[in-house]
Every structure is written in structure tokens, then in C-alpha cells.
Amino acid sequence: MTDTALASICGFAFSGIEAVPVKVEVQLSVGLPSFLIVGLPDKAINESRERVRAALSAMGLALPAKRIVVNMVPASLMKEGSHFDLPIALALLVVMGLLSGDMAQRYAALGELSLDGGVNPVCGVLPAAMTAASLSLGLICPAVQGVEARWASEDMDILAIRSLPELLNHFRGQQVIEPVELPPIAPEDxxxxxxxxxxxxxxxxxxxxxxxxxxxxxxxxxxxxxxxxxxxxxxxxxxxxxxxxxxxxxxxxxxxxxxxxxxxxxxxxxxxxxxxxxxxxxxxxxxxxxxxxxxxxxxxxxxxxxxxxxxxxxxxxxxxxxxxxxxxxxxxxxxxxxxxxxxxxxxxxxxxxxxxxxxxxxxxxxxxxxxxxxxxxxxxxxxxxxxxxxxxxxxxxxxxxxxxxxxxxxxxxxxxxxxxxxxxxxxxxAARNAEASTDDFRITTPARDFAVQAAEKMRLSARGFTRLLRVGRTIADLGAQPDVERGHIAEALAYRFRRAGGK
The missing domain is CATH 3.40.50.300 (P-loop containing nucleotide triphosphate hydrolases)
Structure with missing residues (x-):
């Protein structure tokens, strides 16, 4: 091993329902033994050091007595969650020479590590899989969430693992991880x-x-x-x-x-x-x-x-x-x-x-x-x-x-x-009537005149008037009527809110 070794693998941060790619870099260099994580990590990520250390120890591996720096790019983005355990551990295995860097770079990863090297489920596997597929990457995820990841793409390479040793043996050719297939969909009861x-x-x-x-x-x-x-x-x-x-x-x-x-x-x-x-x-x-x-x-x-x-x-x-x-x-x-x-x-x-x-x-x-x-x-x-x-x-x-x-x-x-x-x-x-434009509705002239008169008398707002027309359109749809008639508007008016006392 050289004095300095560097490896990286793709992980994810989440912004809303989007999974943002995060490059997890690990550098192993000469210096006082230490294990640092930088790049705006939260408390759960800082605790990854102990989970990763224990998981490797359960595999019979010890961290090198060197300076270990984990950097998460982009550093300006806040990183949260224990799902960074797995990409940190995989990048460490690469710099330790136990895993091929070229092979690891073909995948993104997320998962939480147990102290015995097991991989626990995490939130956000589906959006992470969708982002990985868009980047033409495979995905390494917890075994129980392999089906969830498969819904993102039928073609992407998914390794749904139960433990770190299982993944290491797979990459070494000593074990084969079964491909993830979508189960048959039973009709809803x-x-x-x-x-x-x-x-x-x-x-x-x-x-x-x-x-x-x-x-x-x-x-x-x-x-x-x-x-x-x-x-x-x-x-x-x-x-x-x-x-x-x-x-x-x-x-x-x-x-x-x-x-x-x-x-x-x-x-x-x-x-x-x-x-x-x-x-x-x-x-x-x-x-x-x-x-x-x-x-x-x-x-x-x-x-x-x-x-x-x-x-x-x-x-x-x-x-x-x-x-x-x-x-x-x-x-x-x-x-x-x-x-x-x-x-x-x-x-x-x-x-x-x-x-x-x-x-x-x-x-x-x-x-x-x-x-x-x-x-x-x-x-x-x-x-x-x-x-x-x-x-x-x-x-x-x-x-x-x-x-x-x-x-x-x-x-x-x-x-x-x-x-x-x-x-x-x-x-x-795709728009349902509650969110559709009233320009798409066919309404007879008597019905529209009646709606306007009633709205003025009831002092409906423009929003209330629009919602009145939408309800009338739904009533017409239930009756298979192409046009909104006066009767549909009259029924819709009966459902407008009136405060106590009839006001």
C-alpha cells in the first residue's frame, strides 16, 4: 500500500423527494491514527465511525493505524442520516485493498450497518434507485429493500445485501447474490x-x-x-x-x-x-x-x-x-x-x-x-x-x-x-375536476347565467365561483352529461358552506 490511497463511491443526500448524488471520498494517508468525517455531516453520520469500525472488526478486519479522512462532496450540502454507513465502509474497503475500485465505482450505495456487519433498512431507497438509474449506476442496498429499488428500473444492476461479508464474497467470486425480481402483483382486496x-x-x-x-x-x-x-x-x-x-x-x-x-x-x-x-x-x-x-x-x-x-x-x-x-x-x-x-x-x-x-x-x-x-x-x-x-x-x-x-x-x-x-x-x-381549468368545461348559457346570479346573491368569491362550476361539472360527469346544466349548478349550490344561523 502506498503512503496515500484514495477511493470514492456514490451515496445520496435527500432534498424533498429528490435523491441528490453525493461523492463519498475516503483518503488513507500517513499521520497520527484518526478517523475524520468532513463535508457537513450530522450527528448520525459522525456516529458512522463507530458502526463502520465495529462492522469491519466483526469481519476480522482492523482499520489501518493511519489518518483516515472521509469527505462528502459537495461540502456545501448538509448530509443527514445513517444511510451513509455503507458507502463509507465500501470506500474504506477499496483504500484498504480488499475491494476493486473499478468495480465499486459502477455502483451507488446506501444502507445502515449493524455492529456485526449486517445491513439494515433505511429511508429513501426508491428515489435513490431512480437517481442511480439516471446516472447509469447500479445500486447496493439492504436486502429487504431490493424490491423497492427494482420498481425504479427493470434493467439496473441491484445488489440487495444482508451483510458486508456477503458483498465482499460476491465481488471476489466466492458467492453469488441473487438478482432482484419484481414479485407478481396481487389485486387489491x-x-x-x-x-x-x-x-x-x-x-x-x-x-x-x-x-x-x-x-x-x-x-x-x-x-x-x-x-x-x-x-x-x-x-x-x-x-x-x-x-x-x-x-x-x-x-x-x-x-x-x-x-x-x-x-x-x-x-x-x-x-x-x-x-x-x-x-x-x-x-x-x-x-x-x-x-x-x-x-x-x-x-x-x-x-x-x-x-x-x-x-x-x-x-x-x-x-x-x-x-x-x-x-x-x-x-x-x-x-x-x-x-x-x-x-x-x-x-x-x-x-x-x-x-x-x-x-x-x-x-x-x-x-x-x-x-x-x-x-x-x-x-x-x-x-x-x-x-x-x-x-x-x-x-x-x-x-x-x-x-x-x-x-x-x-x-x-x-x-x-x-x-x-x-x-x-x-x-x-390527468387533471381531475377539482384542479381542472373551467375553460375545459362545456356549460349551457342558462346554467352559467344561473351560476353567476347565485354567486352574486351568495357573495361568493371568484375562487368560490370556480369551485362551484367544478362541482357542477362532476355532477354532470356522474350523470354522463356532456354539458353542465342548470340542475347540476343548483345541486352544487346546495353544497356551499353556510355558517350557523344561515349566513
């Missing part, structure tokens, strides 16, 4: 989801839920405790259409960054996120020391359900305003500035007042109707203006519930929703 057939009555609320699913519209359900609001929301995933391949990959990248992919399988159905009302603004928007995706991003192309919406903190609710309009959220921190997709469908539920029984003469409190006005005032006007639909969910008498049969099954409603989505895709491409 939607029968396990809650079924709309369980719900008796509630025709107006069921209709609103169907419209929301077909157009991906936001929906607020208002009603007393036990009326069935949460029950309705739980049945929304069962009538939503499957994700497109582009949406699957986009959502899976977000969930990979969050470490939420199960068994390496991509997200194939619209996600359903239901955070508790004690959630902080950072939990909803994303952030923290590593600017991780929040609930609004984990619900991308899916549902964000806020039960008891007014009980959320005012600052947490106001976080929703920007992504509801733009479909993305930018997180600015002192050490990071990242943007995540956040095109979610907001479904919310609330009581009409604090006690929950406003309008029920036998149960409402003595503060009615003022308590309802104060409670609903917790939701700001700008936030309510961004809601496409509102529906009152009234409780049914127990005698009436006992007489009624269950309603239509989710499978029947889902078929109508899929047909309506198909009409939207034929008309405006």
Missing part, C-alpha cells in the same frame, strides 16, 4: 375496506361523498355526535379509483422518504391519512430537523381526513391553505429548504357547536345559537372558501334505522365513480 352498504339512509351525505370521490373535491360534514360522519369518511377509500402509474410512483417516493413503504411494494391505492386533532403545524406541513414530509404530503393524491376539525389548532389549520391551492408545500428551515407535493383531498368532520347538539331542542345547551357561531368561527373564512362542498349529516331516529335496509354497496358506487373519472381523463387528461 377492496372487500376488506368498510362498505357503504353498512350505511342506512343518509342519501344526501352519500351523494356528497360520491361526488367528492368522483371529482376529488374537498368535503366538510357537519352534524351532531353519532350522526355517522366518521363512518362515512371511513368508506371513502372503498369508492375511490385506483392510482395511475405516474401517481403510484410519485406517492411511493414520498412514502419511501418517510420510511412507510411496506415489503418494498409501491403505494397502489390512494392513501388515507387521519391525524389526531392534537397534531402540530409541523406534523401537518412537514419539517423537523430533517424536513421530513408531513401529513399533507403523505396524503398526496389521496385523502387527508380531519375529524373534529375545529379542535385542531388555528395555526395547524392555516397550514392547509397554501397546499390546497397550489398542490405543493415549501418547508423553509435554517438548515433546509425543500418542497414536497401536497395535492390532497381534504375531508373533514365537525360538530355544529361545542356541545354538539345545536338545533336539537332537547339537547342543545343554553348558549345556543351563539355557541354555534363561536365554534364555527374557529375555521377562518379563507379556509372555508377553499372547501368545495359542505353537507349536513342529520341523525336518524332509531326506529327509522331499524326499518331501513342497507344502501348501495361500495362496488356499485365505485363503478359510477370510475366511469366519471374516465370522462374527465378523456376531456382534460
Amino acid at each position: 377492496l372487500t376488506a375496506l368498510p362498505d357503504l352498504a353498512d350505511i342506512r339512509g343518509m342519501e344526501t351525505a352519500r351523494r356528497a361523498l360520491e361526488i367528492a370521490a368522483a371529482g376529488r373535491h374537498s368535503l366538510l360534514m357537519v352534524g351532531p355526535p353519532g350522526a355517522g360522519k366518521s363512518m362515512l369518511a371511513a368508506r371513502l377509500p372503498g369508492i375511490m379509483p385506483d392510482l395511475t402509474p405516474v401517481e403510484m410512483l410519485e406517492i411511493s417516493r414520498i412514502h419511501s422518504i418517510g420510511g412507510l413503504l411496506r415489503d418494498g411494494q409501491p403505494v397502489r391505492r390512494p392513501p388515507f391519512r387521519d391525524p389526531h386533532h392534537s397534531s402540530s403545524p409541523a406534523a401537518l406541513s412537514g419539517g423537523g430537523a430533517r424536513a421530513r414530509p408531513g401529513e399533507v404530503s403523505l396524503a398526496h393524491r389521496g385523502v387527508l381526513f380531519l375529524d373534529e376539525m375545529p379542535e385542531f389548532g388555528r395555526s395547524a389549520l392555516e397550514v392547509l391553505r397554501q397546499p390546497m391551492e397550489t398542490g405543493s408545500i415549501s418547508i423553509a428551515r435554517a438548515a433546509a429548504h425543500v418542497t414536497y407535493p401536497a395535492r390532497f383531498q381534504l375531508i373533514a368532520a365537525m360538530n355544529p357547536c361545542k356541545c354538539g347538539y345545536l338545533g336539537g331542542a332537547a339537547q342543545e345547551c343554553r348558549k345556543a345559537p351563539r355557541c354555534g357561531e363561536d365554534y364555527q368561527a374557529r375555521l377562518s373564512g379563507p379556509l372555508l372558501d377553499r372547501l368545495d362542498m359542505t353537507v349536513n349529516v342529520e341523525p336518524m331516529p332509531l326506529s327509522r334505522i331499524a326499518e331501513l335496509r342497507g344502501g348501495e354497496a361500495s362496488a356499485i358506487v365505485a363503478a359510477r365513480v370510475r366511469a366519471a373519472v374516465g370522462r374527465q381523463q378523456a376531456r382534460q387528461g
Whole structure:
């Protein structure tokens, strides 16, 4: 070995859902024995020294009694996470003469090391694999995440390893690592989801839920405790259409960054996120020391359900305003500035007042109707203006519930929703009605005149008027109507929010 040896391998830092290539350089030189890591590493990377040292010791290897410097290029980019263990260890094996540098340079790597030399799973394998494929590199990753990496490309060379000795033996020709293949995709079992057939009555609320699913519209359900609001929301995933391949990959990248992919399988159905009302603004928007995706991003192309919406903190609710309009959220921190997709469908539920029984003469409190006005005032006007639909969910008498049969099954409603989505895709491409331009809509002159008159009388904003037309278009799509008619607008108007007291 010469006095100075240098090796490098590609690793990754993460910015939002993008994996940024990082060149991990290791220099071995004459000097006092030391092990330094430079290039803006965080605490987890600095601790890599001990994990790497222990892993090599478990293989019967000792670090040379020389000066070891690990440099991460570009040095101006903050590096975070234990996934740098594996590229540091591989570059060390190269400078120690135990691994071919030419062979190692054909791969990028990420993985966390155990003290016994095992390789543990990490976050972000899917976006890392996509970046590696774009650079014409193979990928070395933990064994349990090989399938996740394979979804990025069917052609790239993937070495899914359980331990460092396994990889070393593979490169020496003493062991063969089995190639990673995609498992057969089993159809989603939607029968396990809650079924709309369980719900008796509630025709107006069921209709609103169907419209929301077909157009991906936001929906607020208002009603007393036990009326069935949460029950309705739980049945929304069962009538939503499957994700497109582009949406699957986009959502899976977000969930990979969050470490939420199960068994390496991509997200194939619209996600359903239901955070508790004690959630902080950072939990909803994303952030923290590593600017991780929040609930609004984990619900991308899916549902964000806020039960008891007014009980959320005012600052947490106001976080929703920007992504509801733009479909993305930018997180600015002192050490990071990242943007995540956040095109979610907001479904919310609330009581009409604090006690929950406003309008029920036998149960409402003595503060009615003022308590309802104060409670609903917790939701700001700008936030309510961004809601496409509102529906009152009234409780049914127990005698009436006992007489009624269950309603239509989710499978029947889902078929109508899929047909309506198909009409939207034929008309405006991938954009659903909730985000489409109204220039793509065909609306009759009487319907447009009626919409304008109603909007002026109800003092709707330009945003509210646009959302009114979008809901009307979805109602027409569910009826297989090419034009938006006056009746469609009238039904859409019935779903506009009105505060307590009818205002």
C-alpha cells in the first residue's frame, strides 16, 4: 500500500423527494491514527465511525493505524442520516485493498450497518434507485429493500445485501447474490375496506361523498355526535379509483422518504391519512430537523381526513391553505429548504357547536345559537372558501334505522365513480375536476347565467365561483352529461358552506 490511497463511491443526500448524488471520498494517508468525517455531516453520520469500525472488526478486519479522512462532496450540502454507513465502509474497503475500485465505482450505495456487519433498512431507497438509474449506476442496498429499488428500473444492476461479508464474497467470486425480481402483483382486496352498504339512509351525505370521490373535491360534514360522519369518511377509500402509474410512483417516493413503504411494494391505492386533532403545524406541513414530509404530503393524491376539525389548532389549520391551492408545500428551515407535493383531498368532520347538539331542542345547551357561531368561527373564512362542498349529516331516529335496509354497496358506487373519472381523463387528461381549468368545461348559457346570479346573491368569491362550476361539472360527469346544466349548478349550490344561523 502506498503512503496515500484514495477511493470514492456514490451515496445520496435527500432534498424533498429528490435523491441528490453525493461523492463519498475516503483518503488513507500517513499521520497520527484518526478517523475524520468532513463535508457537513450530522450527528448520525459522525456516529458512522463507530458502526463502520465495529462492522469491519466483526469481519476480522482492523482499520489501518493511519489518518483516515472521509469527505462528502459537495461540502456545501448538509448530509443527514445513517444511510451513509455503507458507502463509507465500501470506500474504506477499496483504500484498504480488499475491494476493486473499478468495480465499486459502477455502483451507488446506501444502507445502515449493524455492529456485526449486517445491513439494515433505511429511508429513501426508491428515489435513490431512480437517481442511480439516471446516472447509469447500479445500486447496493439492504436486502429487504431490493424490491423497492427494482420498481425504479427493470434493467439496473441491484445488489440487495444482508451483510458486508456477503458483498465482499460476491465481488471476489466466492458467492453469488441473487438478482432482484419484481414479485407478481396481487389485486387489491377492496372487500376488506368498510362498505357503504353498512350505511342506512343518509342519501344526501352519500351523494356528497360520491361526488367528492368522483371529482376529488374537498368535503366538510357537519352534524351532531353519532350522526355517522366518521363512518362515512371511513368508506371513502372503498369508492375511490385506483392510482395511475405516474401517481403510484410519485406517492411511493414520498412514502419511501418517510420510511412507510411496506415489503418494498409501491403505494397502489390512494392513501388515507387521519391525524389526531392534537397534531402540530409541523406534523401537518412537514419539517423537523430533517424536513421530513408531513401529513399533507403523505396524503398526496389521496385523502387527508380531519375529524373534529375545529379542535385542531388555528395555526395547524392555516397550514392547509397554501397546499390546497397550489398542490405543493415549501418547508423553509435554517438548515433546509425543500418542497414536497401536497395535492390532497381534504375531508373533514365537525360538530355544529361545542356541545354538539345545536338545533336539537332537547339537547342543545343554553348558549345556543351563539355557541354555534363561536365554534364555527374557529375555521377562518379563507379556509372555508377553499372547501368545495359542505353537507349536513342529520341523525336518524332509531326506529327509522331499524326499518331501513342497507344502501348501495361500495362496488356499485365505485363503478359510477370510475366511469366519471374516465370522462374527465378523456376531456382534460390527468387533471381531475377539482384542479381542472373551467375553460375545459362545456356549460349551457342558462346554467352559467344561473351560476353567476347565485354567486352574486351568495357573495361568493371568484375562487368560490370556480369551485362551484367544478362541482357542477362532476355532477354532470356522474350523470354522463356532456354539458353542465342548470340542475347540476343548483345541486352544487346546495353544497356551499353556510355558517350557523344561515349566513
